Amino acid sequence: MKQQALVINCGSSSLKFAIQDASESAPLLEGIAERLGSEHSTITFKYAGTKTEQRLYEHDHRGAVSAIKAWIDDHPEAGIQLAGGGHRVVHGGETFHQSAVIDEDVLEGIEQCAIFAPLHNPAHVKGIKEAQALFGELPHVAVFDTSFHQTLTQDQYLYPIPMRLYRNHHFRKYGFHGTSYRYIAQKLASLDANYGTQNALVAHLGNGASVCAIKAGSSVDTSMGITPLEGLMMGTRSGSLDPSLLAFIADAEGISMKQALDILNKESGLKGISEISNDCRTLETAQATGDDRADLALTMFASRAAKQLASVATNLDSIEHVIFTGGIGENSPLIRSRICKRLTMLGVELDHNANQTAPRGELNAISPTGARIKVWIIPTNEELLIAQDTLELINAGHKPS
Structure with a gap:
C-alpha cells in the first residue's frame, strides 16, 4: 500500500x-x-x-x-x-x-x-x-505558503520605506499562495520538456486572489505583500489602494486604525462593491439578470487582476504561458475572458469556445492553436504537494534540527 x-x-x-x-x-x-x-x-x-x-x-x-x-x-x-x-x-x-x-x-x-x-x-x-x-x-x-517566493530579489521584495524598518523588523513583501504556485510550476513542467524552462504568468483566483510571475520554475514577482491584503481585489479584501485611505476611513467613521483595517480585510472587495456577496458564482448569477452592482464588482475584479498580471510581467523577458487556477480561475469563463481581453496588448489570445466549454476540474488549453502565448486552466492541488513534501522529507530521513 x-x-x-x-x-x-x-x-x-x-x-x-x-x-x-x-x-x-x-x-x-x-x-x-x-x-x-x-x-x-x-x-x-x-x-x-x-x-x-x-x-x-x-x-x-x-x-x-x-x-x-x-x-x-x-x-x-x-x-x-x-x-x-x-x-x-x-x-x-x-x-x-x-x-x-x-x-x-x-x-x-x-x-x-x-x-x-x-x-x-x-x-x-x-x-x-x-x-x-x-x-x-x-x-x-x-x-x-511564503517559501516559494523566497527567490524574489531585493528590488522586488523591499518596500520603498526606511531601510531600518526592514533591518529591525523584517517589513517586506513575502507573498502567499506559494504552495499552489509551486504545484502549478511543477505541473506545467510535466506537460512538456521545454515548459519547465519557460516563463509563466499565473493567476490564483478565489476568495483570496493573487498573481505570480514564474521564470523557469521560480517566483520572480507576486502581488501579495507582507500580508495577503496587498495586490488584487478579492472576495472581501480591498487589495492595494492609497495607504492614506486607512486614516481617512478611521477619521470619517470615528473608529480605530485596526477597525478600519478590518473593513479593508472583511467588508471590501467583491462584497463591498456589489453589496450582495463575496461569492463570484452568486455575483455572476446576479449579473446575468441585469444587476449593475454585480457587473461592476466583476468588472473591477477582472480589471485589477489584469493590471497585476501586467505588472508582474515586467520581471519576465518573455511570456510563454498564462495560467488560471483557484476556485474562480478554474471555474469562471466570464472572469477568464474579461482578464484576457485586457491583456491583448501583451499578445494574449483566447479561444472563446474552448474557454466556455472547458470541463470543470480538468486541465485545459484555452488559447487558439498556434498562439504565441499558451493560455491554460490548471486546477491546483495544494493538499497533494503538502503530502508529497511530507513523505519526501520523512523518507529522506530528515530529522528535526
Whole structure:
C-alpha cells in the first residue's frame, strides 16, 4: 500500500484535512471541521463518495483532530496507515525557505512569524500541537505558503520605506499562495520538456486572489505583500489602494486604525462593491439578470487582476504561458475572458469556445492553436504537494534540527 500523509490546514475557526498519498489520485479521506469555538461546531467526512456530518463534542481544534483519529480507528477497512502529518502554514517569514520537519525550533519560528499572520499562524500551531499529541510518534512537516517566493530579489521584495524598518523588523513583501504556485510550476513542467524552462504568468483566483510571475520554475514577482491584503481585489479584501485611505476611513467613521483595517480585510472587495456577496458564482448569477452592482464588482475584479498580471510581467523577458487556477480561475469563463481581453496588448489570445466549454476540474488549453502565448486552466492541488513534501522529507530521513 502507498504511504499516506494526514494533511491539515487550520484556520482560527476551521480545520480542513485530507489523507493523501504522493500520487495524483484523489484523497482517501477528506473533510472539514467548521465553527470551531462554537457549540454548533461540526465535522464533515467524505469517504468513498459519501459525505457524513457529525457534531463535535469538544468544540476546538483538539476536538476536530480527535474526531479525525476516531474515524480512522473506527474504519480499519479503509486501510489507513499514516506515515506522517503535513501542515499548511501561511507565514514562514524569512526563516523558512522550504518545508521543514517540525520540532520545537520550527514551532517557535512559526509562532514568531505570527506577528505578520495573527489570524493564521497561531491556529496552525494549535493544529500541529494537537496532531502531535494525538498521533503519538508520527513525524510532522510544515509546508509554508511564503517559501516559494523566497527567490524574489531585493528590488522586488523591499518596500520603498526606511531601510531600518526592514533591518529591525523584517517589513517586506513575502507573498502567499506559494504552495499552489509551486504545484502549478511543477505541473506545467510535466506537460512538456521545454515548459519547465519557460516563463509563466499565473493567476490564483478565489476568495483570496493573487498573481505570480514564474521564470523557469521560480517566483520572480507576486502581488501579495507582507500580508495577503496587498495586490488584487478579492472576495472581501480591498487589495492595494492609497495607504492614506486607512486614516481617512478611521477619521470619517470615528473608529480605530485596526477597525478600519478590518473593513479593508472583511467588508471590501467583491462584497463591498456589489453589496450582495463575496461569492463570484452568486455575483455572476446576479449579473446575468441585469444587476449593475454585480457587473461592476466583476468588472473591477477582472480589471485589477489584469493590471497585476501586467505588472508582474515586467520581471519576465518573455511570456510563454498564462495560467488560471483557484476556485474562480478554474471555474469562471466570464472572469477568464474579461482578464484576457485586457491583456491583448501583451499578445494574449483566447479561444472563446474552448474557454466556455472547458470541463470543470480538468486541465485545459484555452488559447487558439498556434498562439504565441499558451493560455491554460490548471486546477491546483495544494493538499497533494503538502503530502508529497511530507513523505519526501520523512523518507529522506530528515530529522528535526
